[in-house]
Amino acid sequence: MASILGKTGAGQASVESVGRSIPRVEARAKVTGKAEYVHNLRLPGMLYGKVHRSSMAHGRIRGIDTSAALAMQGVFAVYTAADIMKLVPDPHYGPAFHDQPVLAIDKVRHVGEPVALVLAADPHVAEAAAQAIVVDYEELPAVFDEIEAMTSKAVVHEVLKPAGTFPDLKHLKDKRDTNIALDFRLRRGDVQKAFAEADHVFKHTFRTQQVLHVPLEPFVTVADPQPNRLDIHTASQSPSFVRIEIARLLGWPESRVRVKVPYLGGGFGAKLYIKTEALTAVAALLAGRPVKISLTMEEQFYQITKHAATLRIKSAVTRYGKITARECEVWWNGGAYADIGPRVTQKSGFTAPGPYDIDHVAIDSYALYTNLPAAGALRGFGIPQLVWGYESHTDMIAKALSIDPLAFRRKNILKNGRPQATGTIMQDAGIEKVLERLAERMQWEKPFDRGSGAIKRGRGMAIGFKASISPTTSVAIVNISADGSVMVYCGTVDMGQGSDTAMAQFAAEALGVPVETVTVVHPDTDVTPYDMATLGSRSTYHMGHAVKLAAEDARDKLMQLAQEVGLSAETTPIPDIFRRKYGMQAGNVVGVGSFIPSYAPPDAQGQTANATPFWMIGATGAEVEVDTETGEFKVTRLVNLVDVGRPVNPAIVETQISGATLMQLGFTLFERMDFDAGQCTNASLADYKIPGIRDVPAAMENEAVDMVQQSGPFGAKGVGESGTFGVSPAIASAIDDAVGVRLTSLPLTAEAVYRGLRANAGRPLED
Amino acid sequence: MQRTIQFTLNGHPVSAQVGNHQNLVEVLQGQGLFGARESCAQGLCGCCTVIVDGKAVSGCLTLAPLIDGADVRTIEEAQGEGGLDAVQQAFIETGAFQCGFCTPGFVLMTRQLLDAHPNPSEEDIRHYLSGNLCRCATYPEVIKAVRLAAKLRKKAGKD
Ligand code: FES
Ligand code: FES
Numbered sequence: 001m002a003s004i005l006g007k008t009g010a011g012q013a014s015v016e017s018v019g020r021s022i023p024r025v026e027a028r029a030k031v032t033g034k035a036e037y038v039h040n041l042r043l044p045g046m047l048y049g050k051v052h053r054s055s056m057a058h059g060r061i062r063g064i065d066t067s068a069a070l071a072m073q074g075v076f077a078v079y080t081a082a083d084i085m086k087l088v089p090d091p092h093y094g095p096a097f098h099d100q101p102v103l104a105i106d107k108v109r110h111v112g113e114p115v116a117l118v119l120a121a122d123p124h125v126a127e128a129a130a131q132a133i134v135v136d137y138e139e140l141p142a143v144f145d146e147i148e149a150m151t152s153k154a155v156v157h158e159v160l161k162p163a164g165t166f167p168d169l170k171h172l173k174d175k176r177d178t179n180i181a182l183d184f185r186l187r188r189g190d191v192q193k194a195f196a197e198a199d200h201v202f203k204h205t206f207r208t209q210q211v212l213h214v215p216l217e218p219f220v221t222v223a224d225p226q227p228n229r230l231d232i233h234t235a236s237q238s239p240s241f242v243r244i245e246i247a248r249l250l251g252w253p254e255s256r257v258r259v260k261v262p263y264l265g266g267g268f269g270a271k272l273y274i275k276t277e278a279l280t281a282v283a284a285l286l287a288g289r290p291v292k293i294s295l296t297m298e299e300q301f302y303q304i305t306k307h308a309a310t311l312r313i314k315s316a317v318t319r320y321g322k323i324t325a326r327e328c329e330v331w332w333n334g335g336a337y338a339d340i341g342p343r344v345t346q347k348s349g350f351t352a353p354g355p356y357d358i359d360h361v362a363i364d365s366y367a368l369y370t371n372l373p374a375a376g377a378l379r380g381f382g383i384p385q386l387v388w389g390y391e392s393h394t395d396m397i398a399k400a401l402s403i404d405p406l407a408f409r410r411k412n413i414l415k416n417g418r419p420q421a422t423g424t425i426m427q428d429a430g431i432e433k434v435l436e437r438l439a440e441r442m443q444w445e446k447p448f449d450r451g452s453g454a455i456k457r458g459r460g461m462a463i464g465f466k467a468s469i470s471p472t473t474s475v476a477i478v479n480i481s482a483d484g485s486v487m488v489y490c491g492t493v494d495m496g497q498g499s500d501t502a503m504a505q506f507a508a509e510a511l512g513v514p515v516e517t518v519t520v521v522h523p524d525t526d527v528t529p530y531d532m533a534t535l536g537s538r539s540t541y542h543m544g545h546a547v548k549l550a551a552e553d554a555r556d557k558l559m560q561l562a563q564e565v566g567l568s569a570e571t572t573p574i575p576d577i578f579r580r581k582y583g584m585q586a587g588n589v590v591g592v593g594s595f596i597p598s599y600a601p602p603d604a605q606g607q608t609a610n611a612t613p614f615w616m617i618g619a620t621g622a623e624v625e626v627d628t629e630t631g632e633f634k635v636t637r638l639v640n641l642v643d644v645g646r647p648v649n650p651a652i653v654e655t656q657i658s659g660a661t662l663m664q665l666g667f668t669l670f671e672r673m674d675f676d677a678g679q680c681t682n683a684s685l686a687d688y689k690i691p692g693i694r695d696v697p698a699a700m701e702n703e704a705v706d707m708v709q710q711s712g713p714f715g716a717k718g719v720g721e722s723g724t725f726g727v728s729p730a731i732a733s734a735i736d737d738a739v740g741v742r743l744t745s746l747p748l749t750a751e752a753v754y755r756g757l758r759a760n761a762g763r764p765l766e767d
Numbered sequence: 768m769q770r771t772i773q774f775t776l777n778g779h780p781v782s783a784q785v786g787n788h789q790n791l792v793e794v795l796q797g798q799g800l801f802g803a804r805e806s807c808a809q810g811l812c813g814c815c816t817v818i819v820d821g822k823a824v825s826g827c828l829t830l831a832p833l834i835d836g837a838d839v840r841t842i843e844e845a846q847g848e849g850g851l852d853a854v855q856q857a858f859i860e861t862g863a864f865q866c867g868f869c870t871p872g873f874v875l876m877t878r879q880l881l882d883a884h885p886n887p888s889e890e891d892i893r894h895y896l897s898g899n900l901c902r903c904a905t906y907p908e909v910i911k912a913v914r915l916a917a918k919l920r921k922k923a924g925k926d
Pocket of ligand 1: 812827
């Protein structure tokens with residue numbers, strides 16, 4: 001058994017854990033089908049809940065007839081908002097706005113909104129009964145488009161209800177008759193003057209479509225009433241938030257709500273804040289029995305999605321290709337409930353001008369309510385939408401000025417030591433390094449095979465960056481047992497990104513013990529301390545710091561203990577220290593770590609000296625083959641470069657980069673929610689295609705550049721999203737490079753390419 | 768309508784009370800097995816893969832009464848020494864999963880692939896596994912895992 005700091009005597013090298021590609025700690029459980037998911041949980045006396053959902057995009061509820069459902073054999077109860085309000089008088093929740101009711105009250109705001117809930121011991125009975133509920137609606141005018149929502153007479157929420165936790169939302173309180181949930185504004189320099197003096201002005205508009213996360217484990221929650229308490233088992237990325245918000249709704253102290261989260265079957269930003277938790281919790285308390293609500297794949301399409309967005313971007317450029325000013329307007333289609341959309345609007349909005357050094361910048365970013373399913377955060381927190389716009393714009397300018405895309409980027413790239421649009425000075429951001437390494441791997445400056453006959457080849461590159469959502473807190477506990485084994489208690493949720501493994505590596509590294517001796521305890525708010533959430537690639541940095549601090553605290557206490565009993569902690573095996581102190585294998589040493597990075601909120605002009613604790617950088621190079629006769633194209637090669645600081649576990653980091661890239665490939669090439677009068681018409685995997693093994697390009701290369709985040713735990717920072725940034729614009733530029741067709745809307749389809757080819761040939765197709 | 772069915776589950780004879788409308792995934796859950804998971808419920812994702820009479824089927828589309836008398840094998844079936852077969856070892860070694868929700872389906876399907884093609888080409892791999900979706904998109908690692916599993920199997924055969 002090793003001593004603390006891994007030294008077995010005469011100061012041998014300590015045990016290295018960070019930087020090693022050890023297999024995931026839960027690998028065996030996952031390949032044997034035994035990993036624990038909420039999906040597996042069944043409790044004695046448990047009832048299944050099935051939701052009756054709105055069939056109307058915007059409508060007043062005149063009446064709900066539950067009699068047929070109640071009459072069905074085996075139905076335990078049917079609840080509507082009236083029942084919910086007996087327990088929770090104001091049942092509205094949400095992270096930014098308290099705008100979402102547990103069940104629809106008086107009106108519905110999107111197709112698929114929960115209106116009533118049936119409970120039964122047999123899920124098939126509950127489902128049949130949910131179908132038997134009849135709701136009488138008075139149809140209201142609806143709004144679906146984000147630009148129309150700016151001025152539409154159809155208003156989704158009569159009154160805005162900011163949650164009060166965010167100072168920058170206060171001015172929106174009680175605002176009436178508007179669909180603008182947040183207007184974020186940034187001004188730097190003198191944009192007007194710069195445009196007036198510009199050699200060239202370029203203006204383009206880009207659109208992205210509404211898509212969704214589709215974790216293969218759909219949303220699922222079990223609520224289990226205990227005497228005077230409530231246990232909630234849920235597939236959530238934010239157990240602390242769930243506890244606080246459920247306690248707030250019930251008017252209880254936090255300590256009466258226990259939230260437990262095992263492994264997640266995927267999250268990607270879907271399983272944040274309150275999803276199925278509030279409804280399940282209230283239903284269980286009303287019923288006095290455990291209740292499980294598992295959504296079907298179809299129901300996922302009504303729960304949470306990714307913002308469709310429109311981005312208008314205008315640049316002033318000198319004849320030598322230097323960008324002097326940029327104006328960005330972004331409209332985010334947030335759907336019927338704000339969820340975290342206002343944060344996306346601001347926290348991502350301020351990077352809308354891209355990773356370029358531009359003196360004069362104006363940004364207006366709007367979160368809009370519409371009558372579509374709500375939009376939240378999806379792997380990138382709005383960044384992929386922005387990069388799609390600004391990098392397409394970059395290449396369109398380069399082409400118009402006949403400058404090579406790489407040369408144009410080099411001329412304008414944002415370097416460390418220079419201010420970003422917020423005024424924050426860039427630090428430890430490997431933007432240049434990522435760009436140069438991408439150019440090298442693509443052999444950008446060498447001749448490129450342009451194809452022959454009907455098949456033309458092209459290539460493109462794109463680079464994006466992202467700030468970390470700030471400021472947020474993580475707390476961790478590290479417990480050394482008397483036999484020297486270690487427990488880490490932290491609220492970070494392992495949804496596949498490998499956080500259990502990374503946190504074990506952090507603790508092992510800080511303590512100097514072998515990683516195999518460390519166990520990471522899954523989130524259980526009775527045991528694991530507060531964590532803001534597992535989102536926005538924040539855990540490696542924030543929870544990494546907290547775990548490191550907790551481990552160092554435990555190490556210091558153990559050394560103190562050793563000293564107390566007259567032993568050297570550096571040479572004595574850990575169990576011997578405990579035995580000397582307690583006379584047997586007994587006792588613990590517990591360390592605590594708490595981390596919140598420094599941060600300065602932006603002023604009214606969006607300016608701040610400290611916008612983020614770290615920057616994430618991602619770039620993609622794409623090569624495509626386009627069939628000029630049909631418009632069909634194939635992505636033949638993707639090269640993905642990221643700056644993740646020092647990779648904690650290189651193999652898992654690579655899987656994160658490649659997984660993020662392939663997910664974004666789906667959003668680039670085919671994923672799109674289709675709507676007819678607000679009704680999603682492709683709400684199933686039969687009609688909504690996600691990437692399969694056949695969609696993987698023949699050549700995929702991933703690399704984390706050699707960087708260290710000086711402020712990060714052991715030099716590390718976040719990794720989960722960076723792979724998504726450059727994919728869409730790199731492919732669009734490669735298509736343009738191949739056949740001269742520039743697409744400005746996602747997804748990029750063969751039909752759109754073919755239409756472009758025909759238009760170029762002077763023979764446009766009819767719509 | 769309820770009826771009693773009898774079948775072999777991972778080598779052991781069992782019986783279950785099932786309804787005509789229930790599927791194989793529910794039957795397995797009733798037996799305490801959760802490795803076959805219903806996700807798309809349309810036969811499209813492979814999360815619910817089960818081996819029935821030697822063939823991979825979608826548990827979500829297999830009605831419970833139809834497995835009366837069948838030989839049913841799931842991911843939970845114990846594998847040789849150490850509990851892991853070559854495919855499972857290869858998945859661990861290459862890190863061919865993230866969240867792991869899809870993994871039982873991929874493992875079972877890879878066994879079928881390697882039974883039919885001990886030396887699978889890239890095209891064989893993509894063909895056999897095209898019915899298994901992974902939203903974490905660990906496909907490049909899965910392809911590596913299949914290749915490694917083929918090697919491990921061969922080695923084991925020779926030893
Ligand atoms: S759940 Fe059966 S194939 Fe998807
Ligand atoms: S590992 Fe998450 S779905 Fe495949």
